[in-house]
Amino acid sequence: PCPHTALGTWHGDPLGKLSPDPTQPWGAGAMMCRATPWCHGPALTPTSAGTTWMQEILTLLFSLGDARPAKTIPNWERAPWLEQIYSREALQNTGSPRLLTTHLPARVPRALGVPVIYVARNPKDVAVSFYHFHHLAKFLPDPSSFDAFLTQFLEGTVHYGSWFDHVKGWLGQRHLLDILYVTYEELHQRLSSFLGCPLAPGTLAALEQHCSFSAMRDNAMANYSLIPAEIMDHSQGRFMRKGVVGDWRSHFSPEQNALFNRRYQEEMGDTELPSQWPM
Numbered sequence: 001p002c003p004h005t006a007l008g009t010w011h012g013d014p015l016g017k018l019s020p021d022p023t024q025p026w027g028a029g030a031m032m033c034r035a036t037p038w039c040h041g042p043a044l045t046p047t048s049a050g051t052t053w054m055q056e057i058l059t060l061l062f063s064l065g066d067a068r069p070a071k072t073i074p075n076w077e078r079a080p081w082l083e084q085i086y087s088r089e090a091l092q093n094t095g096s097p098r099l100l101t102t103h104l105p106a107r108v109p110r111a112l113g114v115p116v117i118y119v120a121r122n123p124k125d126v127a128v129s130f131y132h133f134h135h136l137a138k139f140l141p142d143p144s145s146f147d148a149f150l151t152q153f154l155e156g157t158v159h160y161g162s163w164f165d166h167v168k169g170w171l172g173q174r175h176l177l178d179i180l181y182v183t184y185e186e187l188h189q190r191l192s193s194f195l196g197c198p199l200a201p202g203t204l205a206a207l208e209q210h211c212s213f214s215a216m217r218d219n220a221m222a223n224y225s226l227i228p229a230e231i232m233d234h235s236q237g238r239f240m241r242k243g244v245v246g247d248w249r250s251h252f253s254p255e256q257n258a259l260f261n262r263r264y265q266e267e268m269g270d271t272e273l274p275s276q277w278p279m
């Protein structure tokens, strides 16, 4: 049913290209595929919102639950970043069917005419996760404090720009694109059913196991531990940090929460969201 066996043709430049262009706005972890209908859905994720998780899920769906590609090929090679692909020719070299990842704004995949899966996450948890990621990523400025970082996050002056603009941008395209919206929180509830991929129950169970937080945390092909220390300072923590819903509650003060809620209402008040996060 899902003849995605072209893993050997996937390309990517494993190291040294993980620093996104700081001039780009927030993007989405976008996984795109042109093969069978069930995976024609799009996948977009603002940074720190489930990109890596979706890469893993789609890898397993592509391989019909065969974990070998996910255990032997780094995720940046299985699902290359669109930001790192500089020409149409290079894009074609990624093979077909292809799985790509991006944090680029909505208009890019539209221009490419590809289906997209958009993964969104409660922005409070995004802010916390992204804050911790700044400690790891040597290519991002050291955040002086969570409070200072949160202010930047709300102002949209962090890497990739405004979370609000990014999400609204993609939501605004929903009637024009072949796009599937998924939330990080939904992935926690129902990992495998959201794409409706016709996999056998045993295969689905294997997929769920492989894509669990603990399995991915221990998979060097997914957890970014292969990235050299000049790019990621692994002594500061793990990329696969906690992987839970609602960790913001252990970081936000009541004042920060009130500030965030005000800003969220200003930005997103009239926006029809695919799901309402616990704010």
Ligand code: A3P
Pocket: 029, 045, 046, 047, 048, 049, 050, 051, 052, 053, 125, 128, 129, 130, 132, 211, 212, 213, 214, 216, 239, 240, 241, 242, 243, 244, 247
């Ligand atoms: P935390 O920092 O809250 O732990 P992205 O890949 O878009 O940068 O998102 C990173 C976040 O996704 C991190 O969140 C990471 O732990 C979480 N994540 C990655 N794989 C996961 C999984 N299998 N289950 C739950 N969370 C996962």
